Amino acid sequence: MASQRFPRLGWIILAGACALFAANYAVAAGPVDVYEFPDPATEARYRALIAEFRCPKCLNTNLPGSDAPIAKDLRRTVHRLLVSEGLDNDEIRAYLQERYGDFVLYDPPFRPDTWILWLAPVLLVIIGLIVLIRIVRQPAPAPLSDSDSARLRAILDDE
């Protein structure tokens, strides 16, 4: 019976782990600024944009997820560029990239010095497939000769 209860415990642990993982994202909603938007569409654009940028101070948090002062300043800057200056999304990305470098972009641009970032995963999948195919295609081992089977039986009988 105990062996049957065990899988259920496993499911509970798994569900708990998933809940914790999800909670991680819920917490990441972070601080809320009060900004005025002319219409809900602009506000949606603002929310999507700030989520694209990485906070320069905090290594792996995006702008909406951080309460660092610099993240607040950059959210304010994005709001100003979007609402007061009416820039489009690409212009806002370029503005931040010109000042803070590729670091603020979670998706680095595809350039000669960054292609390995983009292509390495594909390359690894291809290498993995090649290895897998070679393993699957390996010829089955030759059956044991009579003398080898006799030796094997002798070894197993010793145990």
Added chain:
Amino acid sequence: MNRAGLFVPLAVFALIVGFGYAGFKLNDPHVLPSALLNKPFPDFSAPVLGAAARVVGREDLLGTPVLVNVWATWCPTCKAEHHELMRIRANTNLRIVGVNYKDDPVKALRWLRDYGDPYEFTLRDSDGSLGVELGVYGAPESFLLDASGTIVYKHVGDINPRVWQNEILPILERFEVDVNG
């Protein structure tokens, strides 16, 4: 599988360790490469600390090389750096301009009165918007501008005697600027 093939996992392991070492040890992830290096210092207009009526702009930084130092009274490293800035001010004729970043002007003026003022003048950036123009994400940060206002060097963190000797002086020499005259 031949014997050489047995070393493949070891080689892969060594490669991963090598990447890890390069990624975590050689690069300090807290120091971002400056996007503004070798670009012109941005246009700006900012009031001067202690002289609110006086507004300065990019043209006030041109003519000779100038060290632009971003500081604040809430920044402990800036306190450590201040001594070196005072020494540079006393012993060389390099222009130093301060940017008082997201700070209280009363506290900032008291700081300069108590610890000395190494700056030709200090810009007030109370809301950090000049900081955003400069790609500043903390304090202290420093920019070295050549006579035409191009950023030739950026340093994140404090300027200490080692940074001055090993990084800033060689650049000034390269531009044939004699700061000891």
